[in-house]
Amino acid sequence: MPRWSTRGLPSTERPPARSLPPAWRSRAAAAAPALLGLVLGALALGPALGPGFVLRYDMVFVPDPPVVLAGQGFPRAVPSDLVVALLAAVLPAQAVQKAILLGIFVLAASGAAALVPSGGLGPRLAAAAFYAWNAYLAQRLLLGQWALLLGVAGLPWAVRAVVRGGRLRLALALVPAAVGGFQAMLVSALTVLAVAAALPAGAPAAGDPAVGPAGGTPAPGTRARPRSPWAARLRRVGETAAVLGVLSLPWMVPALLSGATTDPAGVDAFAARADGPLGVAGSLLGLGGIWNAHAVVPGQESWWSAGVRLLLAAVAVWGFVRLRGAVPYRTGLAAAAGAGLGVALLGVLAPGALKALIGWWPGFGPLRDGQLHLAPLVLLQALGLAGAVRLLAPRGAGTAGTAGATGATGATGATGAAGTVGAAGVAAAVAVAVPVLVLPTFALGAFGRLEAVDYPDEWRHVQRIVNTDPAGGALVSLPWGAHRAFAWNGGRVVLDPATKLFARRVVWNDELLVGTPGGGRIRVASEDPLAREAGEALRGEPSGRAAALARLGVRYVLEQSSDNTLQGGVTVFAGRELRLIRLS
Template identity: 65%
Template sequence: MRSGWVETVNRSAPALLGLLLGLLALGPALGPGYVLRYDMVFVPDPPLVPPGAAFPRAVPSDLVVALLSHVVPAQAVQKAILIGIFVLAASGAAALVPSRRLGPRLAAAAFYAWNAYLAQRLLLGQWALLLGVAGLPWAVRAVTLGGRLRLAAALLPAAVGGFQAMLVSALAVLATAAAAPAPALPARARRVAEAALMLGCLSLPWLVPALLSRAVTDPAGVQAFAARADGPLGTAGSLLTLGGIWNANAAVPGQGSWWSALVRLALAAVALWGFARLRVPQPSLYRAGVAEGRPGRGGAAAPPDGAGAEGPPYRGGRGQAPPYRAGLAVAAAAGLAVALAGACAPGPLKGLIAWWPGFGPLRDGQLYLAPFVLLQAVGLAGAVARWGSRAVAAVAVAVPVLVLPTFALGAFGRLAAVDYPDEWRRVQAIVNADPAPGALLSLPWGAHRAFAWNGHRVVLDPATKMFRRRVLWNDALLVGLPGGGRLRVAAEDPAVTAAETALRTGPGERAAALAALGVRYVLAEPSDNTFQGAVTVFQGRELRLLRLDPPS
């Protein structure tokens, strides 16, 4: 009875640690309301709408959120997703550790759920990407153990997250499938082909709209989104310590200090050392049949976290490297190379994007560090297992939090929950109740907003998510450069150019020019009086809704 209780605690401890870390990191973001920051835009009663003409960045994540919001409030959906990222990440990293000791598994869980990469991407609002990052260790585990259903289930978070989540998952999954031991080359080729087919099928919701869209990609985005130094160690040092994001406002407070950078660099060195010496305890959890993707005794593959494993605990110098080690190392090296390419050799990337916009996802190279993050998490667990000390394990669990303490409490208020003013809901109800066709044009003509009711936090225009009709908005970006000045990254939606032309006409012709483009509503600031002949449907303190007459 006692052994069963201990077994349950051992299995659930990493997930519980992830839950605690999530509660600590999110803090005020878990209060009533919505967390609105950069790309993280959740709205009340999100509609079910098809993707527009731009690149489908929010497909199928927006659709999944809209479907779930028909069952529970959208703000509850958002909070469940954010907490789930931490739980899934921590439990997955622990499940990949070959040692059956709880200490090393908790060390991997803490590191993977609390690091500069996750913090920066969360502060950039990229929750959909982080779904794939959280599921990444489960995907690596699944392709190692074999089984189509297991791999499909492990890739489900990335499939919901969309293109960025699937790309980082594909990098690790395909490398692991290609490098894991197999009795013969045909078996390895079949495993890679099956993994590629699974990745392709789960990518269809965003891949098909992307291929059919008329979106364009500006090569200038390579320079705008290149990895940058966020501390005293330069760009390369920032990437090695899992930072280096292009947006300075996504850095964790105090992350650029010397002590934080040096401790994270030392932690990375220990993790790389531990990963290089990672071994499976004997008798191996990855017995020959399991390593080749075949079930073990009883028809089921043994879990990689070591729960219920036979044989002695992990001992240094015994056993072989886990079968995912070579593949994860290749994926981590490739991701690091992509991140460095945008910063050190942007020319080839610009050429590729100019030749075919499909290479556009490579411009934000820092996001491909995800396999490197997982490598360091598992490597830290391997180092802790080699020391074999409970005190060392306790320190390893605490260090990731202690080295980035200001990630706690919503990064000291950078993440917080707020509610939409009533006028936003009223405008949403008016527009969604109108059965007449036509798009909505959102002004001011820019991608982001900084509302006083949201604490002046920068957020993507919420109008892009609120209405049951197409929303025209300026998706061009102005990105600040390290040396000063700003770089403009051109819009992806071709309709933006036509809308800009219409907006440059005089007040007397503007409404008619937009109506000719199929625009029925204009959402503008209350002081905007540049649409002569338009009907004011709603006037509030912050919003003014105008209806345009259709062209005669």
């Protein structure tokens, strides 16, 4: 067979370049945001994906977690701990943790891309990259709040479900937030209720029989009937609130029955703080401003980082304002973002008012950590960046993924299509790279701040002793403080793992000491009534502490081997790090 060469042939006589079929290109474009989220997640987590568990602040995963219901105190880990325990009954617990952490990035990126009104690949990837790589997500991850981030990752899908209509669709979209618990549901409620209230008056109410379950066309056999626009809007908001309420029951009921209290001093402890030279407001607009200085990404406090993040925020807001086309969620999302920013500033500008609210009703306690309510602003900026890319990219670049689908005839058409695709590729690459370059030190586990380690064998040994004991009674964890810093965990601060390790009530000191920029400390009182009683017993005479704890229903005390808090009881295990004492 002769070999043919196209060299020297006119461009109109050259055979057309091979390309993927249109259906394959469409599937690849649809999967690109999720794949991008997976890549960004692997880059951000880095050493955290190695063998073992990632233990940092609130992120506490343990081997073989027991399937237990919430104890006393405010149910902050409900139902997230139960879901993790159920999954760990099928898969290794460390694999469950890594799947959840990677899933946050994938869910966030794909959801933000799905909300972009333009079908172009470049703007969709811009939204995906920004929503999966920003200061808010980085800081909350370094604080260990993976359960909150589940809800934040699912937030775009929840907004999309409200717009499309349907109670079942909304319930499914809110499953990540429901698993995450109260913080995840609060930021989701703030956003979806605002979107539901601000949808255009002609938009269908979720589940309205006159428009069908999906909220699009009349259901078969029904007749569209006139309905007051305000009545339809009120019904939509009511049904959205009902779905939120039902999915909140797993944590709301234990919270109402717990008897937990909220210390107004937490307003000063958890108020937003400046994490750079632009003050609190500048930090919040750049999606930072978290209260814990150890949750700040390395280098984030520099002028360069703060300035570039604020500039990117300005471009994103401009792009959101300029969004065109069918964007029914725009008004509602803008209102939610403004409200979230207002809550974040409340603890700084009007701490007295917030303290009064918490003193009147502890249910206002979640407003203390105002920075976490920036989640809708994060989504607004992600979608705004997509709009800015569409406006600023070369003409035709915003429709990457559709260019060339119908083919080009002639040299001019082929060259034009190639130029469009090339410009689109450059625009998409820049859009993806910008969020990463703005916050480069989030990579590789924030330069080692997130790393997987394994528990020493004695932790598993103590766990087996306690969990195989059929006798009832609680376990008190000592030393009497909420957090630990183990040498085998690289000295990283983490919530006491004993709180998750045992299949019985664990009593621990949930009182917090939070440092202030001036070097002082703010004490936030314990929320658990039983913990307060145990604290009183431990402040008594050493010879009477064991008996006082036993009267409270305590069977075991777990303490550091170097401690000598108790006198009495039977030592059933003594290792290099841990000692387990049985009181009854």
